[in-house]
Amino acid sequence: GGFANTNSGFEGVKVVDRRLIGSLPCVHNNFWRGFVLVLLVFGRLGLWNEMSAGMLRVGLLRRMGRGIASMETRRFMADEAAKSTRDPTKLLFNFLVPSSSVYKDAEVDMVVIPAATGEMGIVPSHVPTVAQMIPGMVSVFTGEKVEKYFVSSGYTFIHPDRTDVCAAEAVKLDDVDVEAVKSQLAQCESAMAGASNEKDKAEAQIGVELYSALTSALARK
Template sequence: MLRQVTRVLSRPLLSNRSCVRTFSTDVPATPSPDTAFIESWKKVIPNIEPPKTPSSFMGPRPPIPSTIPSKITVNFVLPYASELATKEVDMVIIPATTGQMGVLPGHVPTIAELKPGILSVHEGNDVTKYFLSSGFAFVHANSVADIVAVEAVPVDRIDPSLVQKGLAEFTQKLSSASTDLEKAEAQIGVDVHSALNSALSG
């Protein structure tokens, strides 16, 4: 039954080129209802509401300005909270896997994987620092940066003594690990606590 539903629903979507969406930082995303999908769904399963699709949650992107703005707009979110929403700042420095990456207004469109490290948000003379565990940063052509982290905490809330204790514990676990899983888990602990330690000492 599920295969039949999938086949029926996929036919009009694949044949109707108007349903193909362009995802680009150069084109503002304008959400519109997936009418072909919804109509097909209602024909096959009229008693169940159609599921939401990604376009249902997409908001329109600001247009690309003709000149480089003086500020970059930052959205910084976690799975359970929004730390910064449409915050205009001078610069952000993100801990990309390729190294520290400074993002200023007019930055080229970029997708960067994040590693454990410091996210610095610069607003005039004020600098707010967060320690990130991992995630991704999406820098758009319209000087908007979306930073999505798995976990984050302001640096000033980190207890240095607990970081040292955790680093010692995971280092001990790594040296005594006997299986690949134990080694991998211990190595992650060492990497995160080492990054925490560097963030606090730097």
């Protein structure tokens, strides 16, 4: 298979160049190295035609997931419109990753997500919908406090009185080393420019897109 269980949980993915993830100074422990590998795996699907069967299976599953979400959207919206009978002043917020809950039943004022259609601000009584997320920043506003996270991908389920963010992985921006990210971006750009075949170019481009998105998010934190 394309995956093997290791300490990080993701090091067995065969198609990702280990030079990109074997030593990552921009993250502070093995968990975040695993997170970065998830970003590399899920960050780009359009370039995977030349990749191995393992990566193609990941791509197929993601495409199937989008189809399932699309089929359920109308029923979801109808159910939520029928259930919503109040106009709360706070948004009940859940923020989930596979291993844990970042927020659980938290009362917040607003959440901003990196939707595929652009940044989306969510407040109480928002129109019920399902939004696909791309790599980018999730901002959580509570009074004067703002918490910012970088997510790899996922879906957001928006209800009139609450929002559920379900991300493949997430990292708090305060845990990322800005200068190290810039260095990794430069290395990936150089590798992409000097790539001698399509596979190397595709893998380098994943790194460029990942670190570009991280750099943009860090500049705004």
